[in-house]
Amino acid sequence: xxxxxxxxxxxxxxxxxxxxxxxxxxxxxxxxxxxxxxxxxxxxxxxxxxxxxxxxxxxxxxxxxxxxxxxxxxxxxxxxxxxxxxxxxxxxxxxxxxxxxxxxxxxxxxxxxxxxxxxxxxxxxxxxxxxxxxxxxxxxxxxxxxxxxxxxxxxxxxxxxxxxxxxxxxxxxxxxxxxxxxxxxxxxxxxxxxxxxxxxxxxxxxxxxxxxxxxxxxxxxxxxxxxxxxxxxxxxxxxxxxxxxxxxxxxxxxxxxxxxxxxxxxxxxxxxxxxxxxxxxxxxxxxxxxxx
Amino acid sequence: xxxxxxxxxxxxxxxxxxxxxxxxxxxxxxxxxxxxxxxxxxxxxxxxxxxxxxxxxxxxxxxxxxxxxxxxxxxxxxxxxxxxxxxxxxxxxxxxxxxxxxxxxxxxxxxxxxxxxxxxxxxxxxxxxxxxxxxxxxxxxxxxxxxxxxxxxxxxxxxxxxxxxxxxxxxxxxxxxxxxxxxxxxxxxxxxxxxxxxxxxxxxxxxxxxxxxxxxxxxxxxxxxxxxxxxxxxxxxxxxxxxxxxxxxxxxxxxxxxxxxxxxxxxxxxxxxxxxxxxxxxxxxxxxxxxx
Numbered sequence: 011x012x013x014x015x016x017x018x019x020x021x022x023x024x025x026x027x028x029x030x031x032x033x034x035x036x037x038x039x040x041x042x043x044x045x046x047x048x049x050x051x052x053x054x055x056x057x058x059x060x061x062x063x064x065x066x067x068x069x070x071x072x073x074x075x076x077x078x079x080x081x082x083x084x085x086x087x088x089x090x091x092x093x094x095x096x097x098x099x100x101x102x103x104x105x106x107x108x109x110x111x112x113x114x115x116x117x118x119x120x121x122x123x124x125x126x127x128x129x130x131x132x133x134x135x136x137x138x139x140x141x142x143x144x145x146x147x148x149x150x151x152x153x154x155x156x157x158x159x160x161x162x163x164x165x166x167x168x169x170x171x172x173x174x175x176x177x178x179x180x181x182x183x184x185x186x187x188x189x190x191x192x193x194x195x196x197x198x199x200x201x202x203x204x205x206x207x208x209x210x211x212x213x214x215x216x217x218x219x220x221x222x223x224x225x226x227x228x229x230x231x232x233x234x235x236x237x238x239x240x241x242x243x244x245x246x247x248x249x250x251x252x253x254x255x256x257x258x259x260x261x262x263x264x265x266x267x268x269x270x271x272x273x274x275x276x277x278x279x280x281x282x283x284x285x286x287x288x289x290x291x292x293x294x295x296x297x298x299x300x301x302x
Numbered sequence: 303x304x305x306x307x308x309x310x311x312x313x314x315x316x317x318x319x320x321x322x323x324x325x326x327x328x329x330x331x332x333x334x335x336x337x338x339x340x341x342x343x344x345x346x347x348x349x350x351x352x353x354x355x356x357x358x359x360x361x362x363x364x365x366x367x368x369x370x371x372x373x374x375x376x377x378x379x380x381x382x383x384x385x386x387x388x389x390x391x392x393x394x395x396x397x398x399x400x401x402x403x404x405x406x407x408x409x410x411x412x413x414x415x416x417x418x419x420x421x422x423x424x425x426x427x428x429x430x431x432x433x434x435x436x437x438x439x440x441x442x443x444x445x446x447x448x449x450x451x452x453x454x455x456x457x458x459x460x461x462x463x464x465x466x467x468x469x470x471x472x473x474x475x476x477x478x479x480x481x482x483x484x485x486x487x488x489x490x491x492x493x494x495x496x497x498x499x500x501x502x503x504x505x506x507x508x509x510x511x512x513x514x515x516x517x518x519x520x521x522x523x524x525x526x527x528x529x530x531x532x533x534x535x536x537x538x539x540x541x542x543x544x545x546x547x548x549x550x551x552x553x554x555x556x557x558x559x560x561x562x563x564x565x566x567x568x569x570x571x572x573x574x575x576x577x578x579x580x581x582x583x584x585x586x587x588x589x590x591x592x593x594x
Contacts, residue, residue, distance in 0.1 A: 170510040212541035218462040249504035
């Protein structure tokens with residue numbers, strides 16, 4: 011249909027693409043693992059051709075790591091505080107390719123430095139669609155968990171925790187790996203791990219305790235992965251001193267949503283489930299309209 | 303000579319063996335990477351035969367992971383508080399092999415659980431030889447850093463931090479790996495990392511900042527490994543609330559000794575260099591005499 015386009019959430023390891031109608035209705039979708047780590051910069055024109063063969067020969071708007079120095083073309087970060095208008099203004103138009111790449115957001119001021127690429131579309135989309143208030147705290151777990159704060163509708167803070175990556179590294183390699191091949195589930199062992207990790211200054215000591223507890227029969231080997239996951243997620247969530255009595259907009263689904271919700275509630279916050287696909291759709295469609 | 307024996311410090315990845323005279327004088331030595339991870343339980347008789355062919359057909363006393371469930375024969379842990387007498391009493395005699403395996407030490411009481419195998423010989427040896435006072439705090443960095451406290455000549459506390467292992471995992475795999483291939487040295491970047499990591503509850507956020515700082519030109523890529531090492535060692539050292547004005551007996555040599563000494567001094571302690579080979583020699587010879 012006239013005015014249709016393709017929206018892509020192009021991340022580090024995964025890619026999701028949708029055909030979107032001019033009125034913002036999301037249609038046919040495609041999900042695969044052709045993330046930026048699987049591609050070189052030269053691969054993108056052919057990748058777009060493949061996507062267009064599936065979803066229609068349409069213009070493209072893409073968010074995420076596709077705009078990083080590991081992706082197709084680097085799009086400079088927009089500085090926080092940032093809103094959708096700033097993202098739209100920072101977009102990179104590639105007219106020959108019929109594509110538009112969105113920037114990420116950087117936190118440059120103050121003591122800390124942090125960056126995001128992709129999460130900002132979900133967060134600002136959630137605000138625009140009224141799914142979350144203009145002053146909110148978002149938590150978006152994954153390989154890297156992002157804590158994103160908004161103030162008066164702008165992204166004002168971000169902290170990225172390597173939580174998921176560290177768990178994967180410990181599970182795949184090293185001294186704990188043989189003990190971490192069990193399932194991870196919310197339960198007594200996970201909650202005990204959260205209690206150990208929350209607020210801990212000695213995270214690396216807490217991680218070695220997984221081994222010591224198993225060796226000394228204080229933790230069942232089958233529960234070791236849940237305990238270790240609890241330690242890491244507990245440290246991640248418990249590091250925030252601003253959770254008490256605060257709603258946390260949890261952009262996650264499945265097991266990770268369950269685990270983070272449990273940890274957030276344990277640390278005094280209130281986890282509110284938010285549909286990250288719906289939030290992305292709301293954000294990217296507004297950006298599409300703003301960049302016409 | 304009559305009364306000579308072979309002393310072995312048999313660790314996870316490395317092995318050191320010495321011919322020792324009856325009076326405790328350490329002679330010819332052998333160092334290799336035939337640690338327990340390179341061996342199965344059935345390999346040990348042949349390994350001892352090889353060592354004896356080099357160092358003499360003598361009785362053997364061995365400490366370390368050789369007595370773990372990943373080693374030759376499991377020797378149950380001795381509980382803290384523990385001294386040399388307790389270690390000697392817990393040794394496993396293998397008369398057919400002409401060998402004696404020493405136990406490790408476990409911390410079972412209280413909230414935390416921790417274990418060690420091998421470090422206890424150095425710590426108690428240092429006390430026995432008068433290299434450190436009877437009430438002391440030891441720091442023994444490596445793949446796993448051990449903090450060991452002694453009270454009135456007994457090991458009363460231990461905390462193991464996965465510091466070195468985490469750095470190796472991050473350097474070998476994952477999002478930071480490409481940034482961490484530079485050298486690690488004490489300097490401004492390392493000290494900035496120590497300051498960021500010391501006392502931090504958000505270690506996994508601090509680690510992601512390595513990437514963000516490089517991307518945002520706040521850290522030279524060549525300094526990223528030193529900064530990351532500083533964050534991890536700073537978190538390890540800074541997690542201890544008991545360092546202010548306190549001497550720390552540092553059982554390390556080379557670069558790791560330099561880095562930990564810098565971090566200990568930054569966190570208000572006073573690092574004292576201790577020769578870990580001399581400490582091991584003093585401890586194992588006393589254990590040898592006590593188990594005759």
